[in-house]
């Protein structure tokens with residue numbers, strides 16, 4: 001089963017393939033920062049430190065929100081940003097919540 005780990009901590013969670021990151025961690029007691037849980041506010045943004053290839057590609061709504069957040073916060077496009085309330089896991093991933 002895939003694992004989702006949080007950078008800089010010892011926290012690591014086993015999840016099911018195609019689980020949504022936020023939901024899978026919340027079910028195990030780990031509340032990541034969030035807002036709408038619908039892919040539109042960007043409050044759940046995370047940087048993927050390892051395993052970006054182990055996520056399904058972003059949906060249109062996720063990509064649009066990521067693009068807006070990148071512009072607003074001036075986040076370099078070389079940094080892999082995803083929304084934890086939308087991103088689905090296929091394999092091991094390490095992430096860091098973004099302020």
Ligand code: FES
Pocket residue numbers: 034035036037038039040041042043044045065083084085086
């Ligand atoms: S919580 Fe609003 S986009 Fe994820």
